Amino acid sequence: MVTPHQDLKYILKQYLGFDRFKGNQEKIIKSLLKGEDVFVIMPTGGGKSLCYQLPALISEGTAIVVSPLIALMKNQVDAIRGVSLDDGVAHVLNSSLNKSQTKKVVDDLLLGSTKLLYVAPETLAKEEYVSLLKDIKISFFAIDEAHCISEWGHDFRPEYRNLQVIIERITTIPPIIALTATATPKVQEDIQKNLGMSNAKVYKSSFNRSNLYYEVRPKIDVNRQIIKYIKEHSGQSGIVYCLSRKRVEEFAGLLKVNGIKTLPYHAGLDAKTRSKHQDMFLMQESDVIVATVAFGMGIDKPDVRYVIHYDLSKSLESYYQETGRAGRDGGVGECIAFYDYKDMEKLEKFMVNKSVAEREIGIQLLNEVIAYAETGMSRRKYLLHYFGESFNESTGEGNDMDDNVRWPKKKVEVKEELVQLLDLVKKTHQKLRAKELIHVLLGKVTVLNKSYKFSEEAFFGCGAQKVERFWMAVIRQAVVNGFLKKEIEGYGILKLLPKGEKFIQSSYSFIIPEDHDYSNVPRKQESYTYGVSDVFDTQLFVLLKVLREKTAQKLQIPPFAIFQETSLNDMAIQYPTSLGELTQIFGVGEGKVKKWGQEFVDLIKNYVKENEIVRPTDLLIKQVLNKSTHKVFIIQNVDRKLDLEDIAKARGLTMGELISEMESIVYQGTKLNIDYHFKNLLDEEQIEEVFGYFMTAETDNISKALEHLEDNYTEEELRLIRIKFISEIAN
Ligand code: ADP
Numbered sequence: 001m002v003t004p005h006q007d008l009k010y011i012l013k014q015y016l017g018f019d020r021f022k023g024n025q026e027k028i029i030k031s032l033l034k035g036e037d038v039f040v041i042m043p044t045g046g047g048k049s050l051c052y053q054l055p056a057l058i059s060e061g062t063a064i065v066v067s068p069l070i071a072l073m074k075n076q077v078d079a080i081r082g083v084s085l086d087d088g089v090a091h092v093l094n095s096s097l098n099k100s101q102t103k104k105v106v107d108d109l110l111l112g113s114t115k116l117l118y119v120a121p122e123t124l125a126k127e128e129y130v131s132l133l134k135d136i137k138i139s140f141f142a143i144d145e146a147h148c149i150s151e152w153g154h155d156f157r158p159e160y161r162n163l164q165v166i167i168e169r170i171t172t173i174p175p176i177i178a179l180t181a182t183a184t185p186k187v188q189e190d191i192q193k194n195l196g197m198s199n200a201k202v203y204k205s206s207f208n209r210s211n212l213y214y215e216v217r218p219k220i221d222v223n224r225q226i227i228k229y230i231k232e233h234s235g236q237s238g239i240v241y242c243l244s245r246k247r248v249e250e251f252a253g254l255l256k257v258n259g260i261k262t263l264p265y266h267a268g269l270d271a272k273t274r275s276k277h278q279d280m281f282l283m284q285e286s287d288v289i290v291a292t293v294a295f296g297m298g299i300d301k302p303d304v305r306y307v308i309h310y311d312l313s314k315s316l317e318s319y320y321q322e323t324g325r326a327g328r329d330g331g332v333g334e335c336i337a338f339y340d341y342k343d344m345e346k347l348e349k350f351m352v353n354k355s356v357a358e359r360e361i362g363i364q365l366l367n368e369v370i371a372y373a374e375t376g377m378s379r380r381k382y383l384l385h386y387f388g389e390s391f392n393e394s395t396g397e398g399n400d401m402d403d404n405v406r407w408p409k410k411k412v413e414v415k416e417e418l419v420q421l422l423d424l425v426k427k428t429h430q431k432l433r434a435k436e437l438i439h440v441l442l443g444k445v446t447v448l449n450k451s452y453k454f455s456e457e458a459f460f461g462c463g464a465q466k467v468e469r470f471w472m473a474v475i476r477q478a479v480v481n482g483f484l485k486k487e488i489e490g491y492g493i494l495k496l497l498p499k500g501e502k503f504i505q506s507s508y509s510f511i512i513p514e515d516h517d518y519s520n521v522p523r524k525q526e527s528y529t530y531g532v533s534d535v536f537d538t539q540l541f542v543l544l545k546v547l548r549e550k551t552a553q554k555l556q557i558p559p560f561a562i563f564q565e566t567s568l569n570d571m572a573i574q575y576p577t578s579l580g581e582l583t584q585i586f587g588v589g590e591g592k593v594k595k596w597g598q599e600f601v602d603l604i605k606n607y608v609k610e611n612e613i614v615r616p617t618d619l620l621i622k623q624v625l626n627k628s629t630h631k632v633f634i635i636q637n638v639d640r641k642l643d644l645e646d647i648a649k650a651r652g653l654t655m656g657e658l659i660s661e662m663e664s665i666v667y668q669g670t671k672l673n674i675d676y677h678f679k680n681l682l683d684e685e686q687i688e689e690v691f692g693y694f695m696t697a698e699t700d701n702i703s704k705a706l707e708h709l710e711d712n713y714t715e716e717e718l719r720l721i722r723i724k725f726i727s728e729i730a731n
């Protein structure tokens with residue numbers, strides 16, 4: 001056994017194979033070895049585990065590591081066993097172990113060969129384990145992911161609350177090391193209070209990830225924007241976060257039909273599938289993981305180049321941790337979030353079932369996310385302020401790495417208004433929150449204003465010449481720049497800080513950028529889709545129509561059977577110049593592409609070349625049409641020759657609705673063989689007659705067909721024969 005006096009760097013190399021410590025690691029380890037309580041705040045990927053693993057390996061006794069997730073513990077245990085000759089060096093203790101496994105753990109513990117024992121907090125609470133641990137020598141306790149202690153964190157776990165009591169029952173002597181990646185000042189305070197370690201040495205690393213670029217875009221045409229982005233970054237690894245499992249499945253499906261190597265990941269998938277998908281992502285067999293927040297805990301892929309938030313997170317802590325998975329290798333990571341205020345309202349609604357306190361906390365966390373999305377100031381400054389760190393936007397590292405700094409918002413002088421605001425905070429006795437202050441400024445009569453009698457005061461409505469959005473921006477700036485403080489326990493009550501007090505006495509120029517106003521962004525706005533808009537090329541459309549005519553004549557089939565008008569339309573927008581791209585066009589299936597696609601592709605290729613057209617290649621998005629649950633069901637059961645009536649009934653469709661679904665299936669290029677249905681319905685000749693009609697008809701319109709065939713058939717029959725026709729001739 002090595003002693004703590006040996007050179008730590010030597011031990012680092014010897015045990016873990018690293019040449020040097022990262023950041024504060026060495027200081028932290030020394031401090032812990034001295035017997036001090038230590039509190040480590042270090043961003044994700046900073047190397048927190050090593051801060052307890054290394055001292056555990058070289059100390060006498062066993063270190064107890066509390067961690068919230070079994071999966072995380074298992075990974076770590078495997079890693080530690082890998083560097084030791086003895087498997088007993090690290091164990092996980094939990095109730096899922098069988099008898100002989102438990103015995104092995106207990107034996108190793110009593111023998112003293114176990115250096116690290118990982119436990120979940122609920123395991124630690126069990127009486128049998130407490131008495132077991134009383135019997136062994138403990139080197140120290142490590143509380144990983146310590147933010148789980150605080151309700152103000154993003155991952156509160158009630159079992160974490162009792163840790164101090166349990167630890168004290170086991171023994172009072174050894175030191176505690178608590179570690180977390182996401183601690184706002186409030187969470188930090190909670191952790192220290194709760195673990196009774198207010199005298200702990202605090203090691204806080206900067207949270208600034210200067211290689212990450214932040215951008216928030218309004219959530220418009222989001223599927224297309226993301227697909228375009230991914231295609232522009234093809235071959236690179238990325239993560240797309242969505243809030244619901246359903247969205248994960250849908251969006252992963254959409255990416256797949258658009259030719260992107262993608263896998264879904266969420267807690268609804270079984271453990272085997274999840275770990276397979278995670279491995280495939282690590283091994284680069286999949287470029288993109290579409291995931292809920294369940295993904296990422298403990299994964300360490302260094303070259304993730306982008307993290308996209310399809311939906312914004314429920315708190316800035318989560319958001320920051322998720323974006324933190326980009327660029328771990330130090331290369332640039334782009335973090336792009338799509339924001340829609342309506343999403344936030346929905347999240348708020350979901351909180352109705354929670355207790356009042358939980359809801360208040362949840363709403364406040366959401367408000368921070370909204371503020372982040374809407375602010376016009378340096379996003380890095382905003383985020384770092386949130387984590388209790390000040391950032392200088394002119395000299396700080398990474399200061400030009402966000403959209404607000406690269407494309408600055410209009411700036412306005414708000415010296416007068418800031419004085420007005422601070423003064424009002426004082427006059428309303430520092431007991432209002434941002435929204436409530438704004439109500440007073442705007443002179444909006446509310447229950448609160450009436451009961452406090454603010455509506456009778458001279459200051460009521462003193463800021464009415466400006467709008468709510470403007471005041472929100474001023475308040476945010478006042479908070480981030482240290483004039484006001486947001487009191488977390490008071491759910492966001494604003495208090496005056498000394499700097500604010502001084503500003504009222506002697507003010508100076510204060511210039512701020514305006515906030516974003518996403519509510520006014522037109523539904524299709526060029527600057528936000530960052531690309532080519534959907535321009536319809538009439539000239540190309542005409543050429544395509546002519547070719548369709550020619551092809552139809554040559555093959556002796558009607559033009560609409562070659563390609564539908566809507567498909568030509570789409571080609572005249574998307575300019576597909578390869579057969580692969582042609583399959584991405586609306587209503588074009590493999591069959592059509594093989595049969596007569598080449599000529600169309602050639603025409604478009606020449607046209608693009610001659611007219612020097614910049615093609616929106618990356619915009620070729622194929623939709624998963626109509627969430628085709630009906631369609632898949634119909635295709636499968638028609639294949640099995642099931643009675644059409646029964647198929648309709650099974651899906652609660654009328655016959656008319658079923659026929660519509662089948663029409664849309666064949667018009668999109670999939671074959672459907674419904675011959676079995678005609679057997680007792682129509683004879684060969686009748687079918688031939690209708691085929692003959694469609695073959696020469698100008699259009700596939702049903703009323704025209706009814707008229708022409710002199711009502712010898714019902715509308716339903718004609719539509720069914722048309723399905724057969726399109727399926728056979730066109731697909
Ligand atoms: P955290 O828990 O802070 O998110 P981890 O403890 O999981 O981070 O460590 C992140 C990665 O950094 C791991 O792959 C780990 O092996 C690596 N690492 C930790 N310390 C060092 C070091 N001193 N030198 C090189 N790599 C290190």
Ligand code: MG
Nearest residue numbers: 048049144145
């Ligand atoms: Mg960790």
